[in-house]
Amino acid sequence: MDDTDRDRDSPSASVPAGPEQEHRLTAEELAFLLRDPMLQAREAERAARSNRSRTERRAADPAYAERLRAGDRERQRRRRLRDSIGRPEPPEQPxxxxxDLTQAQAAERLTDHLHRSASAQAAQLRARPDRIRLYAEAFVAYRTLSADGVRPTRGTLAALLKSRFGRSVTPSQVQKLRDHVEGFAAAGGPWAEMPASGAASGTVAARKRNGGKADTDGHAPRPFRP
Incomplete structure (x- = not known):
């Protein structure tokens, strides 16, 4: 057998070279393309039934819905963690x-502010003393954690609400609480910092509205003790 015959019989000679070989489909791609159309339809129908069942159970079972949300949050946390690898730490927010108010004083200021507001939201909140108490607790927790001038994280705020006041809050709830505390501390809000004379007059007005004797000795509130 000469060299020509050996080249013709070798495996490499039987495989055509060129662009066709480069674009050859893999076994997985061929299996996908050659699937039975009926099988594809059954798989799509099964997936649709599974989605409907999950949606119905989520609406009927709050615990199941919370587990799904917790799973989503955990996946998002892991994705953010992966994305943050190699990136510089974000600057801390102020x-x-x-x-400088106690919990009772914070609740009193908020109550007085709501009585002076004519909005529908204020009317709803006036009828919910439990919400006012929760906001006052969030005020205390926020002020305790921000003693170093750094904005409290949702995790630390939720942990302090749990350990100090026995409040269990979800991440979305603690986010709203933090936003409310900061909103009430804006200019014109009940927890905006004001001169000592303004704070004293606000306390006097609140005490008069509650039917008690106004404290007119002009003392500033006692320092907050965490």
């Missing part, structure tokens, strides 16, 4: 300045 905390909103809060006045």
């Amino acid at each position: 905390a909103v300045a809060l006045p």
Whole structure:
């Protein structure tokens, strides 16, 4: 057998070279393209039934819905963690300045502010003393954690609400609480820092509205003790 015959019989000679070989489909791609159309339809129908069942159970079972949300949050956390690898740490956000008030004083200021507001939201909140108490607790927790001037994270705020006040809040709830505390501390809000004379007059008005004797000795609120 000469060299020509050996080249013709070798495996490499039987495989055509060129662009066709480069674009040859893999076994997985061939299997996908050659699937039975009926099988594809059954798989699509099964997936649709599974989605409907999950949606119905989520609406009927709050615990199941919370587990799904917790799973989504965990996946998002892991994705953010992967994306943050190699990136510089984001700068810490400054905390909103809060006045030196006790929990009772914070609730009193908020109540007085709501009584002076004619909005529908204020009317709803006036009828919910439990919400006012929750906001006052969030005020105390925020002020305690922001003593170093850094905005409290949702995790630390939720942990302090749990350990100090026995409040269990979800991440979305603690986010709203933090936003409300900072919103109430904006200019014109009940927890905006004001001169000592303004704070004293606000306390006097609140005490008069509640039918108690106004404290007119002009003392500033006692320092907050965490």
